[in-house]
Amino acid sequence: MKILIIEDEKELVGVIKKFLEPEGFLCESACSFFEAEDSLSSYNYDIIILDLTLPGGNGLDLIKLIKKTNRKAGLLIVSAKNSLDDKIRGLDMGADDYITKPFHLAELNSRIKSLARRRHFDGSNELIFNEIKINTDSNEVFISGNVLDLTKKEFEILLYFIVNRNKVITRESIAEHVWGDNISYADNFDFIYSHIRNIRRKIKLNNGRNYIHNMYGLGYKFSER
Amino acid sequence: MRLLQKTNRAYFLISGTAFAVAGVVFYFVISFFFKEQLNEKLFHDIKNITKSIKKNGHLPTYYPFIEIREVPAQSERSFKIIDTLIFNEFVQREILFRQISLIRVINGKEYFIAARDTLIEEDELLEVIAIVTGSVFILLLIGLYFINRKLSLKIWQPFYNTLDELKEFSYDKPGFKLSSNSQLYEFMELNKTLEKLTQKVISDYQSLKRFTEDASHEIQTPLAVIQSKLETLMQYPGLKKEQAELINSAYVFTLRISKLTKTLLLLTKIANDQFPEKRAINLSELLDDKIKMFEDHILEKSLTLNKEVKPDCTLETNFFLTESLIINLIGNAVKHNIIGGMINIKLDKNHFEISNSGEPLPVSASKLFDRFCKADKSSDSPGLGLAIVREICRLNKWEINYIYEDNLHKVVVNF
Numbered sequence: 001m002k003i004l005i006i007e008d009e010k011e012l013v014g015v016i017k018k019f020l021e022p023e024g025f026l027c028e029s030a031c032s033f034f035e036a037e038d039s040l041s042s043y044n045y046d047i048i049i050l051d052l053t054l055p056g057g058n059g060l061d062l063i064k065l066i067k068k069t070n071r072k073a074g075l076l077i078v079s080a081k082n083s084l085d086d087k088i089r090g091l092d093m094g095a096d097d098y099i100t101k102p103f104h105l106a107e108l109n110s111r112i113k114s115l116a117r118r119r120h121f122d123g124s125n126e127l128i129f130n131e132i133k134i135n136t137d138s139n140e141v142f143i144s145g146n147v148l149d150l151t152k153k154e155f156e157i158l159l160y161f162i163v164n165r166n167k168v169i170t171r172e173s174i175a176e177h178v179w180g181d182n183i184s185y186a187d188n189f190d191f192i193y194s195h196i197r198n199i200r201r202k203i204k205l206n207n208g209r210n211y212i213h214n215m216y217g218l219g220y221k222f223s224e225r
Numbered sequence: 226m227r228l229l230q231k232t233n234r235a236y237f238l239i240s241g242t243a244f245a246v247a248g249v250v251f252y253f254v255i256s257f258f259f260k261e262q263l264n265e266k267l268f269h270d271i272k273n274i275t276k277s278i279k280k281n282g283h284l285p286t287y288y289p290f291i292e293i294r295e296v297p298a299q300s301e302r303s304f305k306i307i308d309t310l311i312f313n314e315f316v317q318r319e320i321l322f323r324q325i326s327l328i329r330v331i332n333g334k335e336y337f338i339a340a341r342d343t344l345i346e347e348d349e350l351l352e353v354i355a356i357v358t359g360s361v362f363i364l365l366l367i368g369l370y371f372i373n374r375k376l377s378l379k380i381w382q383p384f385y386n387t388l389d390e391l392k393e394f395s396y397d398k399p400g401f402k403l404s405s406n407s408q409l410y411e412f413m414e415l416n417k418t419l420e421k422l423t424q425k426v427i428s429d430y431q432s433l434k435r436f437t438e439d440a441s442h443e444i445q446t447p448l449a450v451i452q453s454k455l456e457t458l459m460q461y462p463g464l465k466k467e468q469a470e471l472i473n474s475a476y477v478f479t480l481r482i483s484k485l486t487k488t489l490l491l492l493t494k495i496a497n498d499q500f501p502e503k504r505a506i507n508l509s510e511l512l513d514d515k516i517k518m519f520e521d522h523i524l525e526k527s528l529t530l531n532k533e534v535k536p537d538c539t540l541e542t543n544f545f546l547t548e549s550l551i552i553n554l555i556g557n558a559v560k561h562n563i564i565g566g567m568i569n570i571k572l573d574k575n576h577f578e579i580s581n582s583g584e585p586l587p588v589s590a591s592k593l594f595d596r597f598c599k600a601d602k603s604s605d606s607p608g609l610g611l612a613i614v615r616e617i618c619r620l621n622k623w624e625i626n627y628i629y630e631d632n633l634h635k636v637v638v639n640f
Contacts, residue, residue, distance in 0.1 A: 009446050015453040080445035102449030102483050105456045168459040191521040216469035
């Protein structure tokens with residue numbers, strides 16, 4: 001799958017590439033308005049990540065070009081402005097999703113994968129990890145074919161894990177993904193622990209293996225180990 | 226003290242003193258000139274009498290005004306001016322007279338001649354002068370008071386207009402202008418200076434706001450780089466516990482700054498009124514939705530939630546800001562609660578009320594809504610939540626109050 005990252009901060013482009021490439025994405029980047037224009041006119045991409053604040057022009061103008069040259073591409077807007085105006089205008093103009101800077105890489109990854117799924121680029125609405133299967137249309141989880149009864153939040157956490165498999169995911173990132181930005185009102189992350197405890201327990205009850213590993217104080221890693 | 230009072234007091238003091246001095250001077254001058262006049266008249270009388278005696282040998286007597294008698298020769302030729310009391314039969318008391326007396330030789334005979342006339346009595350004179358000056362003084366005061374009042378009100382009117390307009394001044398409303406059109410130099414200067422000052426305040430405030438916004442923007446990208454680099458660093462296999470702790474600590478603080486700049490930006494935007502889009506919002510639904518968002522936190526602290534939410538309370542306002550207000554208030558009620566405490570939420574068409582159990586405020590209630598005011602100085606939160614709430618209320622012209630009663634922290638928003 002081919003991704004175009006339109007972002008003027010080269011350092012950021014570097015880490016995004018580094019995070020996404022192991023996921024099987026082919027990443028290209030454009031660092032200015034003109035470079036972006038050039039790439040968009042010459043090639044086709046599956047997903048485009050667009051930073052709205054670009055040197056040389058307004059990112060919103062690029063959306064028009066994308067809609068002309070790369071109509072099928074999934075478009076994720078990134079903005080440092082966190083401005084509702086930009087968000088509404090961007091979505092109105094045909095962007096599929098919106099994320100504000102700074103973001104968690106895991107969150108970006110999850111958004112991109114969700115975009116990919118929604119567009120059925122990989123032709124499937126199923127995510128499979130060993131004995132665990134998630135149907136993202138029906139929001140159902142199966143362990144070796146048995147339905148796993150999860151609450152909405154538990155489902156979201158598990159999906160986030162599986163999408164970001166083999167990556168260290170921070171508690172903050174999970175909290176923000178599931179509860180939204182406003183989680184900073186929590187004094188601690190105990191409520192996440194209890195959800196994860198429940199997920200582990202339910203998987204174990206269905207004879208699944210525990211893939212959720214604690215990573216010191218950092219967070220979790222969903223992997224075979 | 227009002228200006229008018231002050232000037233009136235000054236007028237009273239100055240004119241009072243002036244009139245008192247004038248009265249005293251008046252008294253002395255009048256009595257001096259009166260006495261001079263009397264003396265002259267008496268000399269004149271004596272001259273006439275002498276003439277008459279010379280001519281007719283006749284000795285007119287008109288007691289007590291004229292007294293003439295022959296005296297033995299060689300009498301002492303005294304010339305005297307004295308004031309003397311003479312009994313008056315009509316008024317049955319002694320009256321003060323001025324008398325000029327002398328011994329004069331006319332046609333070979335010696336005569337004692339005295340001419341007298343009544344003197345004004347000093348206390349009477351004093352009384353008259355006091356009454357006259359006193360009443361003039363009072364008249365003057367009354368006149369001054371009214372003239373002053375009328376004139377002051379008229380002259381000072383532009384000043385009061387300016388004052389009224391200044392009371393309406395708000396540093397975040399650009400285009401403030403004084404409408405006062407006094408022709409008086411002082412007021413024109415005052416208004417010019419005030420206008421300059423207010424423009425300066427407004428432009429300073431604007432540039433400060435712009436600065437906050439720009440600074441927040443500029444900080445976001447580096448923060449994004451730091452945050453994502455740290456997240457990349459976390460991915461390295463074989464991290465030691467100590468290394469992970471270092472990364473985590475840097476990460477947590479990076480997130481804190483990022484949250485802070487986002488919040489500051491939001492505050493600036495609210496102050497800039499950058500949320501113009503309004504629509505009818507079902508508050509009851511929104512509130513239920515947000516309460517659900519916090520259900521994990523409520524469970525975590527074993528809080529009892531009492532809800533009295535009237536259904537379908539709608540409000541024409543900005544969705545994002547209203548959401549922000551509700552999240553902030555519920556968030557605070559959860560965060561500053563005690564384990565096993567309670568939260569009460571009430572909503573009807575005109576009020577939103579949220580109260581929670583918790584320790585009494587360590588800061589004064591009046592500072593509660595200030596920026597960076599936090600209960601616990603070591604807390605991770607920058608203390609901007611209630612500042613945002615206040616700004617949102619200010620923008621919507623909602624009234625917000627905080628009270629602590631029955632061991633409950635209660636915040637009431639009147640729409």
